[in-house]
Amino acid sequence: ETGVTQTPRHLVMGMTNKKSLKCEQHLGHNAMYWYKQSAKKPLELMFVYSLEERVENNSVPSRFSPECPNSSHLFLHLHTLQPEDSALYLCASSQDRGTGANVLTFGAGSRLTVL
C-alpha cells in the first residue's frame, strides 16, 4: 500500500462504546495529524505528533485519546462520545525538511456516526 491508509472507513457507535480509529502512513514522514471535518465547519486540527511525540492538542475533549506508537502509525481512541462528535476524521502526515512548506498528505478519512 502507498500513501496514508485509514481504517475503518465507516464506524457507527453508541455513546457508551469504546472504539479506535487507525491511521498508517507508508511515506516515511515524521509528523502525523488528526483533523475533524464536520459539515459546514472548517477543518479542525485536533492533534499533532512530531517524531512520535505529541506536540499539539487543540483543546480536544478527553473522550478523544490519541496514540502514536511509532512514526508510521497513529490511533484515535474513542469513548463515551456524544452525537455532536459525528464527523469525518482525517489523518494526515508530513515530512519535516527544516525549510519549505508543510505539505500534508491525507488519508481518505473515517466517517464516524454516534447514535
Added chain:
Amino acid sequence: AQSVTQLGSHVSVSEGALVLLRCNYSSSVPPYLFWYVQYPNQGLQLLLKYTSAATLVKGINGFEAEFKKSETSFHLTKPSAHMSDAAEYFCAVSPTPMKTSYDKVIFGPGTSLSVIP
C-alpha cells in the same frame, strides 16, 4: 493570527467555462499558500502551493493560482471546467519561515464546485 476566507461556499459553472475560486488570507508577512481538493468520499489532495517563488503557480489537472500580495489573494483558476472537477476546494495558509517542524496549516471553510453539463 493568520486566517483564510473563501468567498462563496458554493460555485456552479458550465462544462467548458472558466473556473474561478476565491481565496483571501490575513497575515503580517507573505505566508505559504495552498489549494487542496477533496473529491467525494476521499481525503484532501494537494492541488498546488505557493512558496515565495513565482507568483503564478501551476498545479495538477490544469489548475493554477496567482499570488497577489497587494490584494492578499490567492485565487484558483482553470480555463475550462470538466465534469471531473466537481469537488470541494480548500485554500490553506501556513507561516513562513516555519517555526517548528509541523507548522500549523490553517484551512479555509471550503468552496463546493459543481459543473453543469
